[in-house]
Amino acid sequence: MNEPVSTQTYADQIRRLAELTARVAAQRSEAHTWYAQQVAAAERAVAEAADQVRRAETELVEAQRMVERVDGEVTHLWAGLRDRLGGGARRLGDPPGPVRDAVGDPVPLLRGVRELLERTGQPGELPGSVNPLLIACGIGGALVAYLLGIGARTLGAGSGGDLAVGLPVLALVVTLLGPLVGLAPARLLADRRHAVLTPRPMILVAGSGLATTLLLLAATYTR
Incomplete structure (x- = not known):
């Protein structure tokens, strides 16, 4: 028990x-x-x-x-x-890729x-070295306008009616616009040099064109 x-x-x-x-x-x-x-x-x-x-x-x-x-x-x-x-951009190739470990x-x-x-x-301004070219633009523009004026007057002289009256007037207008014609090639010159056609070259072109136009007109009317 x-x-x-x-x-x-x-x-x-x-x-x-x-x-x-x-x-x-x-x-x-x-x-x-x-x-x-x-x-x-x-x-x-x-x-x-x-x-x-x-x-x-x-x-x-x-x-x-x-x-x-x-x-x-x-x-x-x-x-x-x-x-x-x-x-010269052909030598550059493609854009550069990411740089490893760049921070x-x-x-x-x-x-x-x-x-x-x-x-x-x-674009910058045209350098002073192109002044002869600008003067040549002004002279060339004036000569082109003067020759066009002569052509218009000659054509008017050989015509009759309204052309005989209107072409001499047109010739005079074209001749007077001669100082401004040279601004077109001057603008092309500025674009090729990646420059701006500032007032200085414009005045140079217009001044040389105006002088050429005045000399041509003086030579014409003093004959």
Whole structure:
């Protein structure tokens, strides 16, 4: 037969059982708390990772747009450079590609290149070395107009009716416009030298043409 358990031993066992139960409950509570903390930390890590992915995707889209913008600007600037060089642009080839391990914002660099091209592409004034050519334009224009006037007067002299009256008047108008005729070749000269036809060369052309016209008219009417 089983021996009866003493009251004191039974009370000790009950107390020990209660202590073990409390310890198990505390450990279970601690395990639940730890699990909840781990789940919260994992959820935070997932949320942070998702946010980082969204930021990375946004940065990737912006970077792609920047690459497209830079490529387009490089192509445009390269085309402008080829226009500046003219016939020598064949040696340039295609626009340069991206440089490996390049750092920094390309926008200020592209802006500097654009400003440099704009400064170099701005037409300037004709140099003083072309003054003889400008004078020749004025003289040549006046001579052409004078010869056209002579032709019109000759044609009018050999005609009758209204032509006999109108052609001499037209000849006089063409002759008087002689000082301005030389501005056309002067403009072509300025365009070939990528320059602007400023008032100084215009006055030089018109002045030489006017002097030539006056001399021709004086020579004609003093015969």
